[in-house]
Amino acid sequence: MTNYIVCPECGYKLFKLGDGSNAEIYCPKYKLKLQIKINDGKLTILKTYREKHNNRIKLYNNNNAPA
Numbered sequence: 001m002t003n004y005i006v007c008p009e010c011g012y013k014l015f016k017l018g019d020g021s022n023a024e025i026y027c028p029k030y031k032l033k034l035q036i037k038i039n040d041g042k043l044t045i046l047k048t049y050r051e052k053h054n055n056r057i058k059l060y061n062n063n064n065a066p067a
Contacts, residue, residue: 003017004016005025007027007034008045009047010030014027019040019041022035023036
């Protein structure tokens with residue numbers, strides 16, 4: 001099954017992926033790096049934000065909302 005992957009922050013359509021896929025992509029609109037994995041119909045998205053103040057990278061998953 002093919003899934004359309006959109007940015008979870010802005011809804012920008014990024015690409016299509018099928019089951020068993022792994023991908024990493026940068027959302028040009030929201031300046032967000034996404035790591036996407038699809039296994040057995042389960043979609044996992046890991047979001048990476050870059051803070052402007054100290055240039056450290058914070059990682060969040062679907063269970064951890066940014067503060």
